[in-house]
Amino acid sequence: MFKLIIEDDEGKTTVVPLIRDEITIGRKEGNTIRLTERNVSRRHAKLVKQNSSVYIEDLGSYNGIKVNGNKITGRIAVSEGDRIQIGDYLLALKMDRAVAAAGRAADPFGEVKTLPLERPPDEAMTPGAEAARAGGGNGVEAAGAPAPAGAASAEALPDAALDVAPTTPVSTQADLPARLVVLSSNFAGQEFLLDKAKLVIGRVDDNDIVVNHRSISRHHAAIVREHGRYNIVDLQSANGVRVNGEEYGKVELRRGDIIDLGHVRLRFVEPGEDFVFDRDATVTDISPGGWRAISPAMGVFVALVALSLVAFIFRDRLFGHGGTGAGPPDAQIAAAPLGTPSGPSELEIDRALSHVTQLINEERWDDAIRECDQVLKARPDDEMARERKQRAEAGMKNQEAFARYTKSSANRDWDPAVEAFNAITEDSPYKERARKDWDEVRRSYVREHLTLANRAVQAGKCDEAKREADKVKIEDDSNTRVVEIVKSCGKPQAVAETPPRQRPPRENATPTPPRVRPPKPAAPPVEKEKQPSAAESAEADALASQGMDAYVKGQFTLAVEMCNKARKLSPHNQTANRVLGASYCKLKNREGAVRAFNSLEAQLRQFVKFVCHNEGLEIP
Numbered sequence: 001m002f003k004l005i006i007e008d009d010e011g012k013t014t015v016v017p018l019i020r021d022e023i024t025i026g027r028k029e030g031n032t033i034r035l036t037e038r039n040v041s042r043r044h045a046k047l048v049k050q051n052s053s054v055y056i057e058d059l060g061s062y063n064g065i066k067v068n069g070n071k072i073t074g075r076i077a078v079s080e081g082d083r084i085q086i087g088d089y090l091l092a093l094k095m096d097r098a099v100a101a102a103g104r105a106a107d108p109f110g111e112v113k114t115l116p117l118e119r120p121p122d123e124a125m126t127p128g129a130e131a132a133r134a135g136g137g138n139g140v141e142a143a144g145a146p147a148p149a150g151a152a153s154a155e156a157l158p159d160a161a162l163d164v165a166p167t168t169p170v171s172t173q174a175d176l177p178a179r180l181v182v183l184s185s186n187f188a189g190q191e192f193l194l195d196k197a198k199l200v201i202g203r204v205d206d207n208d209i210v211v212n213h214r215s216i217s218r219h220h221a222a223i224v225r226e227h228g229r230y231n232i233v234d235l236q237s238a239n240g241v242r243v244n245g246e247e248y249g250k251v252e253l254r255r256g257d258i259i260d261l262g263h264v265r266l267r268f269v270e271p272g273e274d275f276v277f278d279r280d281a282t283v284t285d286i287s288p289g290g291w292r293a294i295s296p297a298m299g300v301f302v303a304l305v306a307l308s309l310v311a312f313i314f315r316d317r318l319f320g321h322g323g324t325g326a327g328p329p330d331a332q333i334a335a336a337p338l339g340t341p342s343g344p345s346e347l348e349i350d351r352a353l354s355h356v357t358q359l360i361n362e363e364r365w366d367d368a369i370r371e372c373d374q375v376l377k378a379r380p381d382d383e384m385a386r387e388r389k390q391r392a393e394a395g396m397k398n399q400e401a402f403a404r405y406t407k408s409s410a411n412r413d414w415d416p417a418v419e420a421f422n423a424i425t426e427d428s429p430y431k432e433r434a435r436k437d438w439d440e441v442r443r444s445y446v447r448e449h450l451t452l453a454n455r456a457v458q459a460g461k462c463d464e465a466k467r468e469a470d471k472v473k474i475e476d477d478s479n480t481r482v483v484e485i486v487k488s489c490g491k492p493q494a495v496a497e498t499p500p501r502q503r504p505p506r507e508n509a510t511p512t513p514p515r516v517r518p519p520k521p522a523a524p525p526v527e528k529e530k531q532p533s534a535a536e537s538a539e540a541d542a543l544a545s546q547g548m549d550a551y552v553k554g555q556f557t558l559a560v561e562m563c564n565k566a567r568k569l570s571p572h573n574q575t576a577n578r579v580l581g582a583s584y585c586k587l588k589n590r591e592g593a594v595r596a597f598n599s600l601e602a603q604l605r606q607f608v609k610f611v612c613h614n615e616g617l618e619i620p
Helices: 097-102 127-135 140-144 299-319 329-335 346-361 365-378 383-410 414-423 429-458 462-475 481-488 534-552 556-569 574-586 590-598 602-614
Strands: 002-007 013-017 022-026 045-050 053-058 075-078 083-086 089-095 179-182 191-193 198-202 221-226 229-234 241-243 250-252 258-261 264-269
Touching: 229 241, 346 365, 346 383, 365 383, 383 414, 383 429, 383 556, 414 429, 414 590, 429 462, 429 481, 462 481, 462 590, 534 556, 534 574, 556 574, 574 590, 574 602, 590 602
Parallel strands: none
Antiparallel strands: 002 013, 002 089, 022 045, 045 053, 053 075, 083 089, 179 191, 179 264, 198 221, 221 229, 229 250, 241 258, 258 264
16 A cells, blocks of 8 residues: 655655545645645545556646656656656655455545535425436426535535545446437437446546537536436536536436537436437427627626626525525526626636637737736636637737748848748747748758858958858758858968079179069958857846746747847857757757757757657757
């Protein structure tokens, strides 16, 4: 039996026995193990015991997981002695045979007990309610049944409510387990067998039951089998769980129940029930309705205020003191997913972020950034909003670089055109658009600098010729002409001298003194490369350091921006060139990586070459 040792950044240690086969780790309430530092995601990691092995899995966290110093992707096996880093916490596995012998005497994780919303028992249901349950939830009992005092809402149910005691096999009249059958037209007739003690339903592939619809949350609900009974539990989804028209946190399923998850409708078919979709089902769709953004800038804010006002108006009627809670069904459904007037609900945040995705797809970067700022104002730690804001900011920079590239190439101004092209990241759609005329721009750029290099050689300015040659090699490293031009610089030109004619000596002639040639004029001084001032060097070092910090954090676009600024002040700053080359490798920009690689000293090039090789790019 393993135990998990958790150490925080202050050196405090907590020991947790691993009794369950699966535990979740994160900052959000409801995780089996809750780590409260801000650099831990709400659902950060999962530990799974399988076949005497323990695996850790990254659940799409913002800062990732490191095992023995290496960042992992997906699921990997861990064993005793491995050091696991999650945010500011260090975790380690250790074998504990004493706990294994003691068995499952207690729940060491302090399971949070919640009081779910319950339906009335079978005896209390009227014939009208039974008909409503079988026919889709329009009966009186389904629409107006009040929740018991102190009942938890669907939004308040934590993941820990799913942890149940070992279950006994289901006793049925048939060997097949219960089923869920989709009644909505988008997935009509699709069936899911409920053949495990616990199955999670959601939009992404790591769920047991995958329903890929935008109204379904990533982890929307779970079906839990306990002592032969099936319960459905809401996993704090954005659009909630409704059974026969009523919203529930946790409720037992019965024959013929109609379940609405977002805009997808399903029917519960109990074990042994004779139900055939083509014969017995009626395809029905749920109207999306709901919230729409009013404007790109103010849509989120106005919608939150309006919806919160609705929640405030209906609060006393639905959940108030001494009220019956039997208001109009539509009002109940509209108010159920809302938060309090103090802030937006998960539903509102989810819809706002969906609209941001649409704006990003439409390349409306300003509007997307403004809407992300609205979400972050309400939820400063929302990782999805931060990630989408970064995408929008990167898209805006790429759009600006593409505009500079288009303008410069149209004006036949090749240097700024090449610089703008290299500033566009490889994963941007603007890069593909720029490539349409890139070959012609690059050829023109190379021709221009070859001409300048040749003129510098003829004028004896070898340093200037070398700088022009370097520019050519960065964009066209296979060009042989530039090598010959540079080699010819500074070599003396061979001059063929004619031997003097020998005249016979004249008698009594006075010897003629030898003619002394005047000295050749001195060659013009070689123009020295301008060196950066002390202030420029210091500023370049600071920018290169910022670029290094951004690279370590995985912010490669920002690293490129900082290092390019440093290079403008000090072109031979080796730290800036090194970080720039590695960042271009990460961004799959081979041209930029080669340019930085050629600017590095020989002993520093290996790092850039190594990073590019790991990213599938081969450079000289």
